[in-house]
Amino acid sequence: MIKLTLKDGSIREVEKGTSVYEVAKLISGRLAKEAVVGAVNGHTVDLSFEINEDCELSIYKFEDKEGAHAFRHTSSHIMAQAVKRLFPDAKLAIGPAIDNGFYYDFDTEHKFIPEDLEKIEAEMKKIVKEDLSLRRFELPRDEAIEFMKAKGEDYKVELIQDLPEDEVISFYEQGDFVDLCAGCHVMSTKAVKSIKLLSLAGAYWRGDEKNKMLQRIYGTSFPKASLLEEYVTMLEEAKKRDHRKLGKELKLFALLEEGPGFPFFLPNGMVVKNKLLEYWREVHDKANYVEVETPIILNRKLWETSGHWFHYKENMYSLLIDEEDYAIKPMNCPGGMLVYKTDLRSYKDFPMRVGEIGRVHRHELSGALHGLMRVRAFTQDDAHIFMLPEQIKDEIKGVCKLIDEVYKTFGFSYHVELSTRPEKSMGTDEEWAHAENSLREALEELNLEYKLNEGDGAFYGPKIDFHLRDCLGRTWQCGTIQLDMQLPQRFELSYIGKDGEKHQPIVIHRVAFGSIERFLGILIEEFAGKFPTWLAPVQVKILPIADRHIPYAEEVRSYLAECGIRVTIDERAEKIGYKIREAQLEKNPYMLILGDKDIENKSVSVRSRDIGELGSMEIQTFADQVLSEIKSRSLATKFDAKNDSEK
Numbered sequence: 281m282i283k284l285t286l287k288d289g290s291i292r293e294v295e296k297g298t299s300v301y302e303v304a305k306l307i308s309g310r311l312a313k314e315a316v317v318g319a320v321n322g323h324t325v326d327l328s329f330e331i332n333e334d335c336e337l338s339i340y341k342f343e344d345k346e347g348a349h350a351f352r353h354t355s356s357h358i359m360a361q362a363v364k365r366l367f368p369d370a371k372l373a374i375g376p377a378i379d380n381g382f383y384y385d386f387d388t389e390h391k392f393i394p395e396d397l398e399k400i401e402a403e404m405k406k407i408v409k410e411d412l413s414l415r416r417f418e419l420p421r422d423e424a425i426e427f428m429k430a431k432g433e434d435y436k437v438e439l440i441q442d443l444p445e446d447e448v449i450s451f452y453e454q455g456d457f458v459d460l461c462a463g464c465h466v467m468s469t470k471a472v473k474s475i476k477l478l479s480l481a482g483a484y485w486r487g488d489e490k491n492k493m494l495q496r497i498y499g500t501s502f503p504k505a506s507l508l509e510e511y512v513t514m515l516e517e518a519k520k521r522d523h524r525k526l527g528k529e530l531k532l533f534a535l536l537e538e539g540p541g542f543p544f545f546l547p548n549g550m551v552v553k554n555k556l557l558e559y560w561r562e563v564h565d566k567a568n569y570v571e572v573e574t575p576i577i578l579n580r581k582l583w584e585t586s587g588h589w590f591h592y593k594e595n596m597y598s599l600l601i602d603e604e605d606y607a608i609k610p611m612n613c614p615g616g617m618l619v620y621k622t623d624l625r626s627y628k629d630f631p632m633r634v635g636e637i638g639r640v641h642r643h644e645l646s647g648a649l650h651g652l653m654r655v656r657a658f659t660q661d662d663a664h665i666f667m668l669p670e671q672i673k674d675e676i677k678g679v680c681k682l683i684d685e686v687y688k689t690f691g692f693s694y695h696v697e698l699s700t701r702p703e704k705s706m707g708t709d710e711e712w713a714h715a716e717n718s719l720r721e722a723l724e725e726l727n728l729e730y731k732l733n734e735g736d737g738a739f740y741g742p743k744i745d746f747h748l749r750d751c752l753g754r755t756w757q758c759g760t761i762q763l764d765m766q767l768p769q770r771f772e773l774s775y776i777g778k779d780g781e782k783h784q785p786i787v788i789h790r791v792a793f794g795s796i797e798r799f800l801g802i803l804i805e806e807f808a809g810k811f812p813t814w815l816a817p818v819q820v821k822i823l824p825i826a827d828r829h830i831p832y833a834e835e836v837r838s839y840l841a842e843c844g845i846r847v848t849i850d851e852r853a854e855k856i857g858y859k860i861r862e863a864q865l866e867k868n869p870y871m872l873i874l875g876d877k878d879i880e881n882k883s884v885s886v887r888s889r890d891i892g893e894l895g896s897m898e899i900q901t902f903a904d905q906v907l908s909e910i911k912s913r914s915l916a917t918k919f920d921a922k923n924d925s926e927k
Contacts, residue, residue: 284337294331301327301467304339314503315339316347316471317464324350326416326464342503352377354414354465355404355472355501356384361457362403363497366396372459373435373485373494380511381500385483387435392495397477400497404475411470412454416463424449428460435485436460474508475501478515483647514752521752523804524651530809530817530867532800533652541649541656543797548817551846552803553659555815556796557637559689559913560661563792567682569633569663574615576639580605585770586614587706591739595642612638613764613789616664617771620785625666625775630785631675632666637796652801659796665788666773672786676722676744676761679790683746683759686792690803691915692748695755696728699736699743706740706766715763716742740766741789750806758794758802763787810889813869813917814910820847821868823859825875832879836872836899843903845910864889869917870906890917 284292284303294303300318304311304327318325319338324346331337340347356375359382363370367390375384386392419427421440428436439460440449452461454469466472477499485491502508519525527533532549545553561571577599583589588596588610597608609615616634625632641657648654665675687694698719701712719742723730730744737743746759764787767773774782793799803811813819820840824833833849840847850859856873863871871887877896878885884902886894909917 283334287338296332297330300329314341316466317350324464327467349377350464352382356382357459358404358407358469360384361407362400372433383496383498385494385496387494392480401477408469408472411468413468414465415453418450472501473503474505521805521808523801526804526809551817552815564635569635571635572619577606577608582614583607597641608641610640610642612636612662617767620773627777630667631671635663638662652797661791661793663790666785669786672718673722677726679761680726683792687748694746694748696730697733697745698730699733702735702737704739711765719744738762740764756802759792762789810867812915814913816869818848818868819845820870821863822849822872825856829874833874888917
């Protein structure tokens with residue numbers, strides 16, 4: 281007998297050679313029905329895996345990340361099998377599971393069209409009904425290469441040849457289909473109940489523009505039809521909220537072929553962007569940050585000192601100036617180090633909280649560009665905190681609280697992830713251990729739950745990432761805190777300590793919005809373009825009913841503008857119903873509909889974008905309410921809907 285320690289700490293004794301699936305059946309019939317994969321001592325395995333020694337055992341369902349990944353990985357294999365049945369000449373590239381779905385890249389002379397997706401989806405459903413078992417097997421390296429060559433799968437041969445010599449080369453077989461794969465998978469195709477193929481795209485082999493362009497098919501899958509329906513409904517809502525569509529309709533920004541990945545901000549978009557930055561400065565002034573600005577272009581020597589020239593050069597834009605190499609900055613950190621060195625520093629100066637609204641440029645593959653979410657030029661709300669070792673924990677806690685305040689202002693919930701030392705890194709084991717422990721202890725003292733991401737830190741230090749959740753349940757990585765004991769060393773930063781000697785400071789790199797552009801894209805989709813009043817490009821739209829009402833509209837506009845409210849007039853010779861519909865499409869928070877009675881009573885008839893008609897009221901009353909809403913940065917209209925006659 282062997283002992284299995286389960287997730288809840290309980291211990292089960294089973295016969296040696298018992299499979300993970302059989303253990304699930306022993307626990308409960310429902311668990312066996314819902315189980316997707318298991319994990320033995322932290323290593324994910326198929327349900328068919330036989331356990332031969334004492335171990336820690338976890339069993340994952342679709343709701344678990346590991347379960348969903350294996351479920352959708354199997355779905356990608358089912359899709360590849362369907363494509364091979366329908367288009368036998370198609371060559372297979374890669375087909376991983378991704379967040380909320382899966383994709384597979386194919387090399388075929390046939391140009392896929394939307395109608396093909398329907399055929400492939402139908403064939404996938406046949407494969408599911410065939411209840412094909414998935415069987416894992418391994419081959420020696422040479423045999424694996426010959427096996428794939430015999431099938432004409434050139435891309436698989438290349439993948440095998442690039443694997444380390446000691447790598448186990450495994451395959452999964454389902455019926456007449458075999459794919460090179462590390463796993464894991466569900467036990468049978470019948471588990472994949474609900475499938476939907478979503479879209480087509482182009483993708484360079486291995487993400488390299490120099491390689492051949494392949495055809496990528498995206499899809500998703502769920503164990504229940506109801507879950508798929510919910511997801512498809514969410515996608516439809518996401519389409520309506522697509523920031524690229526709304527950005528164009530609301531004249532916020534433009535994406536032009538003259539600058540792929542370099543967005544153009546239009547007047548309306550600049551209003552929103554500047555309001556975000558105004559808020560950022562207010563929050564940071566309150567938290568005792570000072571603001572600096574560093575150059576966009578700096579020479580190669582700087583980037584060699586920082587390590588970016590060796591670790592990040594493929595993502596940097598470089599140029600030659602006066603026969604010397606320069607680079608456009610991909611991040612603000614090195615410039616921040618130089619700012620620190622402009623003066624002698626003392627321990628009494630710490631903590632030094634230095635913020636920068638910095639313009640940065642990073643080379644992204646053209647296929648990865650996506651509206652404002654993935655660009656090549658963006659504005660980062662950076663800050664660097666220089667401190668003593670004993671101040672680390674308090675400063676990290678302070679940053680966590682600041683980021684929490686920022687996200688709550690926009691109504692976002694979030695979760696936290698702690699990322700540790702990556703394979704490519706600078707620094708000693710002791711430095712990394714100290715840095716990681718400091719971050720961990722700060723999170724624990726704040727009672728912030730976090731997920732551990734082993735090996736996903738920056739090359740110069742561990743980090744805390746904040747993933748905010750939007751109204752559609754999607755998550756976005758925005759805020760980050762990175763503890764750095766490497767750049768201070770590389771730039772030879774120092775301060776005079778209490779003992780009169782030179783010491784090296786500790787540095788925190790952190791952002792709250794992350795990228796202003798990306799954060800704005802998220803906000804557009806979160807609010808569906810209906811910005812709260814304080815952010816709206818036009819807060820009040822005045823709609824005179826007839827030309828004779830325009831002079832009074834000008835009076836109202838002047839009064840509101842003097843109060844600091846962003847206001848415009850629609851002077852077009854159109855019917856008032858048309859003007860109201862247009863203003864509603866522009867998503868202006870408030871409309872003032874002015875006619876004869878309004879002139880006579882020196883009042884305004886107010887219509888809310890979100891509530892509808894609010895009735896008639898004095899101009900000052902309206903202005904005071906709007907200004908109160910703006911000052912509080914309210915996310916919802918909190919207007920007093922009572923008209924004057926009711927008061």
